Amino acid sequence: MNLKDHYPESRWVAALKNGDTLAFDEIFRLYGKRLYHFSLGYLKSKTDAEEVVQEVFMKIWHNRASLDPGLSFNAYIFKIAYRLIAERFRKSDQEKKYLHEIASESIDFTAEMDERANYRSLLELVERLIQKLPERQKEIIVLRRIQGLSVADIAVRLDISPKTVEHHITEALKNIKAGLDPESIAGLLFFVFFVKKV
Amino acid sequence: MAFDINILKRFFEGNYSRKDYIAIREKLFSEEDNREFRELMLSHWVEFDSIRLPDDNVDHILDKLQHKISLEENRAAGRYRFIQVFQRVAAILIFPLLLSFLAYLYFQPEKSEFPEAYAEIQCPMGVRTKFTLPDGTTGFLNSGSTLSYPVGFGKGRQVELTGEAFFDVVHHEKSPFTVKTGKLNVKVLGTSFNVISYPGEATEEIILQTGKIEVLDNTGKTVAELNPDQRLTVNHDDRTAKRSMVISSQYTGWTEGKLIFRNEDMTQVAKRLSRWYNAEIVIADKRLEDFTFYATFVDEPLDEVLKLLAITTPIAYSEEIREVSKDGLYPKRKIVITINPKKINQFK
Missing domain, CATH: 1.10.1740.10 (RNA polymerase sigma factor, region 2, helix turn helix motif)
Structure with a gap:
């Protein structure tokens, strides 16, 4: 040849x-x-x-x-x-670092969660939850986590106290966490079960 | 330890866990110690040959490549054989490239001995154009917009805009950059911002992404100063100016081919879709004006966007059949949006 x-x-x-x-x-x-x-x-x-x-x-x-x-x-x-x-x-x-971070702060990644939940859908859910936050919380979480501004800078920019900024961040994370309760996450688990033989 | 090929397959198919993602990331981030991973990916690539691919079409990528190559070749050889290219490449691809190429010719240093000459960049409907100005300022011009500026910027940096543009202005302490619209002047030193000023519309909008800008009316009086992530809406009908906080990236997404709607009412959605796709979009039912819409589209064709709209909102749409006019031209596409009576109750 x-x-x-x-x-x-x-x-x-x-x-x-x-x-x-x-x-x-x-x-x-x-x-x-x-x-x-x-x-x-x-x-x-x-x-x-x-x-x-x-x-x-x-x-x-x-x-x-x-x-x-x-x-x-x-x-x-x-x-x-x-x-x-x-x-x-x-x-x-x-670019998606903030999503990974918020996900790992808000979800208790047990060994099972780490291996059996669809991570892609999980991140999409976190993103949707951010979008659904009350306007002010969303605005502040975007400035803090996506644009990476410091609490002090956000306070100056929005003309509110740093304490208020921190309060909004805490509330926002709380809201995101609430949307990631076991029930909502259950739907993201793979339908592959390793059933133990009795 | 050998890398588990199943992790690679799961990641590729989109059914991956966080553990899988971290394993893949570790390999793709490391410069050494990934020979084995690379070989796994190579065998995946080789085996990918026999997999049946979806029926979609990548000809548009080839069109872009052919165009890039012919531009490079012509530039290198100093010949301008555009005709061949014109015959092959769709308008949506050629216009931005052609315009930037013409702009490139314009800004050859030897041309700048004519400071009073004006250059104009026109962006046809349904297309967006990237531009670079003589001072290095870059930006994008949206569908149906025009930007004109003195070649060489001999007498200061002043440009005129009709329509929508995004500017990323190079900082020059001594020479402010001014964008003149129909009734406003936006004055900056070095920042990035978006201006929307279409003729025939009562409002003009300016959205600041970074830096600081000053907006003046055409008598030179200050209307407002803007900080990052603020939007100024000036209504010339009732002579009001409103400043509000926004997430500026939502307004600049169009420069990357993203069409972003954030709680916008249907009237606004129809207007933006009409401009973006150069089609006539009519809302036939007044009740629809109460609905707002939230979505991001990336490089989707109009039919796809309408289909998604019809799935996620209580609307139905139909397209009017186009008849060739006397001069042999087809008019714009005309889409009529109505309420879908079956779905309206789900959205109340």
């Missing part, structure tokens, strides 16, 4: 190496959708997944001269994609 036939896409890769834009389109048709859904699974965000695909393919285009049609193109794409996915994952983790 000719080395060139080893990978079905190698013909396109060779053409792309010479700057053929049609070959680029063809390679996108082979990998674009797959890469999009792969990234979406890890990033849970359509925008992020789309941007990963764009960045990967722009990199492929820019580095086309150094492509080697004899190597696995699949592995090459993965190498670029992995770094970009990890990068975006870290960014989104940082």
